Amino acid sequence: MNKVKNTSLHARKKRKLTNESIWGYIFILAPLLVFLLFTLYPILDAFIISFQKFKPLKTEWVGLENYTKTFKSSLFYQSLINTVVYTGITVPLSMLMSFVISILIVPLTKKKQNFFKAAYYLPAIASGVALSFVWKWIYDPLPSGLLNRLVSFFGVDNQNWLGSSNTAMFSLILMALLSSHGSTIIIYIAALLGIDNSYYESADIDGATFFEKIRYIVLPLVKPTTVFLLITSVIGSFQVFQNAYLMTGGGPDNKTTMVGLLIFNNAFKYFEYGQASAQALILTVIIGIFTFVQFKITGDNVEY
Amino acid sequence: MKQLKKGVAILLVMVMSLMAFTGCKKENAANDGNNDSTQKPTTTTAPNTDAQPTAEAAEPDTITVLLPPVSPTYQDYFDEWAKEFNELYPNLTLNIEAASWEDVGQKLDVQVQAGSPPDIAFVGAGSISKYIDTGLLVDISDYATEEMLNDFDQNILNYYRNGDGLYGMPAYAEVHGIGGNREMLEKAGIDWRKVQQEGWTFEEFREAIKKGVVKEGDTTKTYGFVFACSGVTAADYLNIFVKNAGMPDIFTKDLKYAYTSKNFLKLLEAMRTLIDDGSMPKELSSIDAGKRWNMFLTGQTMITGKGLSVFERSAKLNNDKIDANDGSAVEGSIKADYIILPVPTFFGNPMQAAGAIDGYVMFRGKEEPKAEHLSNVAKAMYFLASGEIAAITCNDLYISPVCQTGKDAMANVEKPEGKNEDNTKAAERLVSMISAARTDITPELGAKAQRIADEVMVPKFQALLANEITPQQMYDAVKQAAIEAFGEDGIVVD
Numbered sequence: 001m002n003k004v005k006n007t008s009l010h011a012r013k014k015r016k017l018t019n020e021s022i023w024g025y026i027f028i029l030a031p032l033l034v035f036l037l038f039t040l041y042p043i044l045d046a047f048i049i050s051f052q053k054f055k056p057l058k059t060e061w062v063g064l065e066n067y068t069k070t071f072k073s074s075l076f077y078q079s080l081i082n083t084v085v086y087t088g089i090t091v092p093l094s095m096l097m098s099f100v101i102s103i104l105i106v107p108l109t110k111k112k113q114n115f116f117k118a119a120y121y122l123p124a125i126a127s128g129v130a131l132s133f134v135w136k137w138i139y140d141p142l143p144s145g146l147l148n149r150l151v152s153f154f155g156v157d158n159q160n161w162l163g164s165s166n167t168a169m170f171s172l173i174l175m176a177l178l179s180s181h182g183s184t185i186i187i188y189i190a191a192l193l194g195i196d197n198s199y200y201e202s203a204d205i206d207g208a209t210f211f212e213k214i215r216y217i218v219l220p221l222v223k224p225t226t227v228f229l230l231i232t233s234v235i236g237s238f239q240v241f242q243n244a245y246l247m248t249g250g251g252p253d254n255k256t257t258m259v260g261l262l263i264f265n266n267a268f269k270y271f272e273y274g275q276a277s278a279q280a281l282i283l284t285v286i287i288g289i290f291t292f293v294q295f296k297i298t299g300d301n302v303e304y
Numbered sequence: 305m306k307q308l309k310k311g312v313a314i315l316l317v318m319v320m321s322l323m324a325f326t327g328c329k330k331e332n333a334a335n336d337g338n339n340d341s342t343q344k345p346t347t348t349t350a351p352n353t354d355a356q357p358t359a360e361a362a363e364p365d366t367i368t369v370l371l372p373p374v375s376p377t378y379q380d381y382f383d384e385w386a387k388e389f390n391e392l393y394p395n396l397t398l399n400i401e402a403a404s405w406e407d408v409g410q411k412l413d414v415q416v417q418a419g420s421p422p423d424i425a426f427v428g429a430g431s432i433s434k435y436i437d438t439g440l441l442v443d444i445s446d447y448a449t450e451e452m453l454n455d456f457d458q459n460i461l462n463y464y465r466n467g468d469g470l471y472g473m474p475a476y477a478e479v480h481g482i483g484g485n486r487e488m489l490e491k492a493g494i495d496w497r498k499v500q501q502e503g504w505t506f507e508e509f510r511e512a513i514k515k516g517v518v519k520e521g522d523t524t525k526t527y528g529f530v531f532a533c534s535g536v537t538a539a540d541y542l543n544i545f546v547k548n549a550g551m552p553d554i555f556t557k558d559l560k561y562a563y564t565s566k567n568f569l570k571l572l573e574a575m576r577t578l579i580d581d582g583s584m585p586k587e588l589s590s591i592d593a594g595k596r597w598n599m600f601l602t603g604q605t606m607i608t609g610k611g612l613s614v615f616e617r618s619a620k621l622n623n624d625k626i627d628a629n630d631g632s633a634v635e636g637s638i639k640a641d642y643i644i645l646p647v648p649t650f651f652g653n654p655m656q657a658a659g660a661i662d663g664y665v666m667f668r669g670k671e672e673p674k675a676e677h678l679s680n681v682a683k684a685m686y687f688l689a690s691g692e693i694a695a696i697t698c699n700d701l702y703i704s705p706v707c708q709t710g711k712d713a714m715a716n717v718e719k720p721e722g723k724n725e726d727n728t729k730a731a732e733r734l735v736s737m738i739s740a741a742r743t744d745i746t747p748e749l750g751a752k753a754q755r756i757a758d759e760v761m762v763p764k765f766q767a768l769l770a771n772e773i774t775p776q777q778m779y780d781a782v783k784q785a786a787i788e789a790f791g792e793d794g795i796v797v798d
Contacts, residue, residue, distance in 0.1 A: 056419040056670060057439040075759055140595070141587030143523060163534065163590030164770045249535035252589055252766035253773070254759070268413055269758070270751065271434060 046277040054273035066278035076279065078254055079262045080286075085169065086258065087237040090176045095229060098181045102188035103214070117189065121182035132246035135175050136162075139247075162248050165255045172243050172256055184229055191225035192218065227298045231291055238287050259283050362395050365677055367684045369400045370415075370422040372408040374475060374662070375614070375700035381693075389687050396680055398687075416440055419670035423681045424688070429463035429661040432471045433747035434754075442666040443469035447675075447682035455690055455707040462741035463661040473689040474663035476698050477706045479734040480544050481657065483611030485600065486641035488526070492516045492606060496643050500730040503655050506574055509648035513583040516606030528583035530605040533769055534592035539762050540610045544658040546571060549650035552739040554753045556796060559744065561753065561786045563761070564795040568782070571650055572775035576768060589769040601637040607645065612660075613702040613731045616642040616724060644730045659738030664689050692716070703731055752789045760785040 050067070053060040070076050105116045123131060138146045139161035148158050161171045199217045208216070219226075241260030244250055250257035250265075259279065267276035373379045379402045386398040401422065403411055408426070415421040416438055427435065435441040445453075448470075453461065456474060464472035489496045492515035504512070513528025531541045549571040551562045562568075578584045585591065591599075593610075600608040601622055619642040625633035649655050664685045666678065687693065694710030695717045702720065705711050764778040786795045 054417075055438055056417060136592070139590070141590045142585065158587070160587040160590055160770060163587060163766065165767060165772050251535065251538075251763050252770055253763045257763075265758070268410060270755070271413070271417065271438065273417065 046280060049273055050277035050281055052274050054271075054277075062274065066274040067282070069275060070278050070282060075254060075257065076259075076262065079257045079259045082169070082254075082256060083238055083240065083258045083260075086173060086176075086240060087234055089173050091230065091233045091237050093173075094177055094180060095184065095226070095233060097177065098184035098229075099188055099226075101181060102185050102192055103218075105185070105189060106192045113189070117186055120185045123179040124182035128242045129246060131179060132243070135179075135247065139171055163252055165252050168248050168252060168256045172247060175243055175247070176240075184233070187225060187229060188222065191222040195221050223298075227294075230298065231294055234290055234294065235287055238283065238290070363676070364395050364397070365680045366397045366399055367424065367681050368422040369398060369424040369684065369688070370403055370408065370412055371400055371426050372403055372405045374426060375697050376617070377700055378697060381696065385688070385693060389684065392687070393680070393683060396684070398684055416667065421667035421669065423677075424664050424666060424685055426475070426662065427472065427665045429472065429474070429663065429741075432464060432466060432665060433745075433750040435665065435667075436466055436469070436471065437747045437751065440667050440669070441471050442668050442678060442681075443471060444473070444666050444682055444685070445470040447666070447678045448473070448686065449682075452682070452686045452690075455686075455709050457706045459738065459741055460659075460661055460706045462743060463659070464663065464665070465741065465743040466745075466747065467743065472663045472665040473685050474661050474706050475689050475694065476662060476701060476703055477735050477738060478612055478660045478662070478701065478703055479657045479731065479738065480540060480660050481611045481647050481734060482529075482531075482544075482607055482609040482645045483600075483615055484607040484643045484645050485603070485605075486643045487639075488516060488603070488606040489643060492528075496645065497726055499645055500643075500726060500733070503646045504648050506648045506650045510574075510578065510581065510583070513578065513607060514581055517583055524582065524585070526603060527585055527599070527605045529578060529607045529609070530584060530591060530596045530599050531588065531609040532591055532593040532596045533588045533766065534590050534595075536758075536762065537593055537610070538589065538765050538769070539757060541575075542761065542765055544610065544647055545575065545650075547656040547658050547739060548647050548653060550653040552656040553742050553745070554757075555742070555745055555749065559749065559794075561756075561790050561795040564783045564786050565798050567651060567653075567798075569775055569779040572765075572768060572778055574650060576771075576775055579769065579771070586771065589766045598634060600642075601634045601640055603638045603640070609647075611642075611644065613644060613727065614700075616644070616702055616727055617720065618642075620722065641724070642727075643724070644727045644734070646730070646734060655737055656739040657734045657737040659735070661738075702727070704728075704735070706735075749790075756782065756785045756789060 049059075051061060051063060053062050053065075101116075101120065105113055108116070140146065140148065141158075141160045141163055142148070143152070143158045145161075147161060151159065159167055161167050195218065199221075200213060203213050203217060239260050240258050241264055244256050244258045244261045245264065248256040250261050260283075263276045263279045263283070266272040266279065371379070371382075382400045382402060386400055389396065389398040412421065412425050412427070416435060419440070421440060432441060452473075453470070457477070460474045460477045461470070463477075464470055464474065484494075484496060486496065492512065494512050494515070516526065516528035517524060518526035533541050546563070546568070550567045551565060554562055556562050579586055579588060596605070596608050597615075597618075599605045601619065619640050622633055622637055623639045623641070624630075626637065626639055646655060647658070666681050666685060668678070690707045691709040692713045694705040694707055695713035698705045698710060699714065699717045699719065702723065705714065760781055761778075764773060764781050767773045768775060768778045783795070
């Protein structure tokens with residue numbers, strides 16, 4: 001009798017589960033298919049291609065050749081160093097600037113907040129190619145160039161901004177610093193607005209200064225946001241491609257060749273998809289290691 | 305009602321799921337030739353098929369074409385040309401897709417790698433080796449008739465040969481050279497007509513561009529010579545000049561890498577002196593093609609490069625706008641008549657013009673195409689590369705066609721008003737000096753040389769122009785890369 005009851009309960013539970021869950025499964029089907037097709041499949045395919053000499057008609061299996069070639073390539077190491085330097089300078093500075101700008105925006109009225117959020121987000125919706133034209137105009141190497149005219153007020157000689165090894169990387173970093181705050185600022189503002197006013201009121205009663213409030217209230221409470229932004233920014237920065245491609249083409253003397261640009265060139269310029277896939281997977285591993293280390297160092301006491 | 309909602313929801317989810325797969329469907333009908341895929345030849349090099357219509361060839365067929373704006377008005381004619389082609393071959397449809405110069409290369413490359421390229425694409429003769437390597441570029445010698453091939457200048461056609469195969473039909477042969485502002489040249493005492501006819505040595509050129517420099521205090525108002533050298537354009541500067549320094553090709557006749565010759569080092573030293581003289585800007589490495597043309601039109605340089613015949617047209621259009629007080633004239637521009645000039649020769653070597661031969665190539669898809677389809681594609685290629693279309697295209701570019709039918713058709717095409725006849729003669733003279741085509745350089749050798757050019761030569765050359773390395777350092781870097789790629793025995797040692 002008990003057995004019959006249990007079976008009946010199980011069947012009902014199963015039916016109930018099915019009834020409750022089926023819609024969920026149906027609705028996650030579309031994004032799941034998109035993920036499988038456009039994310040997981042390309043990754044698995046890239047992994048396979050990294051062991052091949054890819055050709056549209058006849059692909060050859062070459063084992064680890066693409067990896068050994070990559071590890072022997074001095075240009076790959078130079079591009080890695082370039083990417084690390086670019087990331088190491090761009091990400092912290094960019095985040096610091098975004099944080100400061102967010103702190104300045106938060107006390108403003110809603111209307112003013114919206115204005116500044118839109119103004120800072122504008123470059124994010126503008127075409128990268130259009131932006132590169134503007135920046136090329138700014139970096140005009142002749143004395144009549146905008147930035148050259150600006151620096152001449154300070155007695156600095158005419159600079160070949162994008163054409164000299166001494167200034168090309170700096171120019172790309174400056175471009176990134178001044179045109180990529182949009183989403184970071186919006187996320188920081190959301191985090192700052194989420195801090196309850198009672199903390200500040202309590203700090204006021206205790207006589208805390210502005211910087212003490214930042215240090216003891218704001219920074220700890222926005223830490224999850226900071227960690228999230230740091231990790232996503234580092235990942236994004238490691239994959240940087242567009243600025244180098246449009247502004248310098250990796251030159252001069254490969255001083256601005258980033259890993260992303262190298263992968264692009266191998267794939268679309270030389271049709272070396274195998275080597276490009278190998279380099280992309282190596283980059284994935286490097287990004288994974290960096291992300292793990294960042295989580296270890298900064299992720300303590302952070303809950304999402 | 306609840307059931308209806310559920311039904312709509314299921315339908316939406318199904319549509320979304322299907323949309324995820326849309327675009328993955330392989331549309332390769334064009335490359336199959338027609339809807340009948342049952343009769344397929346075993347190889348692409350099918351038996352020779354003549355151009356005469358047969359019962360089988362009369363089957364309907366669609367030919368897909370991907371074309372950039374080859375000349376200023378080229379893309380305006382697409383509908384007209386497609387209609388004319390269909391009238392000529394009623395069973396054939398020409399489906400032309402227009403693309404910008406910025407997009408066309410990448411678009412084609414992605415399609416090639418996906419195994420579904422268009423039947424015809426516009427590709428420079430210098431780029432065919434990388435497409436041959438994919439196995440998708442079709443040897444047209446089996447599909448184009450002798451009559452078609454004999455219509456072309458054979459040296460120019462040979463640029464599309466590699467080994468035993470022929471992979472394209474040329475649309476035109478242009479010379480990459482330099483060009484000057486007539487008024488400034490005359491002011492500097494340069495007999496440009498004599499230079500057009502007889503050429504000039506590097507020493508003569510160096511002195512001439514020194515005379516073109518105009519200074520206001522410490523600031524240079526006009527440079528003698530500005531060549532676009534930002535990014536990949538630096539390669540043009542080197543490639544055009546190196547031909548006149550005894551190295552007409554990257555490889556010598558015995559297939560040794562040529563740029564390890566001492567002449568290459570001497571050439572680099574010579575090119576550096578032009579900046580040291582103050583005749584060229586020290587910021588040359590970041591002057592792009594747009595900037596240097598702007599400098600030419602605004603009187604900031606006497607001579608510019610890379611120069612093309614069609615620049616005469618661009619300069620004339622701007623002059624007309626200045627005359628008409630049209631606000632769309634280039635800001636700050638002055639009236640400038642463009643004069644075609646040859647590149648100087650170095651160290652007593654003969655003049656070898658840098659030919660830019662562009663034209664139409666034939667692709668196949670992953671699916672084995674039918675022989676009659678390839679034959680139809682050859683007809684379409686010839687239709688685009690010859691006769692009236694060649695005449696219209698070349699006339700638009702201020703150059704002469706490279707096929708007899710195109711030359712004949714020029715009689716019916718309205719010539720550009722006010723065209724400088726000295727320039728026409730100079731361009732023709734330079735085209736006749738285009739170095740002989742090299743069909744013996746294998747795709748593998750070509751790919752290795754291209755790697756050295758992209759990863760060593762251009763980056764180092766930019767550093768040389770920026771005065772960050774010496775000519776000797778650049779030469780050593782190129783030599784080392786060449787030894788790694790071709791071995792000690794594969795390079796020129798002199």
